[in-house]
Amino acid sequence: MQTEIVQLTERRTVAVYSTDDVEPYLEHNKLLRSMEQPNTDGLKHVASVPNIVMVKWLNEAWQRGQNVRYLSPEWDEIVAKKLKDPEWAYLRTDAPSHRVGWGA
Numbered sequence: 001m002q003t004e005i006v007q008l009t010e011r012r013t014v015a016v017y018s019t020d021d022v023e024p025y026l027e028h029n030k031l032l033r034s035m036e037q038p039n040t041d042g043l044k045h046v047a048s049v050p051n052i053v054m055v056k057w058l059n060e061a062w063q064r065g066q067n068v069r070y071l072s073p074e075w076d077e078i079v080a081k082k083l084k085d086p087e088w089a090y091l092r093t094d095a096p097s098h099r100v101g102w103g104a
Contacts, residue, residue: 033092054070
């Protein structure tokens with residue numbers, strides 16, 4: 001992920017722009033969805049989320065007034081909710097045929 005800080009005015013107003021190539025993540029997720037994950041130890045790989053998407057979700061939470069910290073229990077709840085949403089299903093690595101419902 002690349003981040004650039006740009007000064008917008010002489011009054012110290014700045015903008016932060018982040019960009020990332022997410023194609024490798026999406027291709028890898030697609031590959032993992034095609035593979036069955038044995039659940040022998042009680043753990044499974046549920047999703048692979050690009051950093052740029054995590055930044056987007058964090059910014060959205062802050063815009064809603066949620067003073068959430070990255071990797072906090074509150075953050076984990078936000079991520080879990082997003083990954084249960086069909087809109088973000090392409091980030092999941094557990095194939096629909098290998099799970100019951102949308103719960104992870």
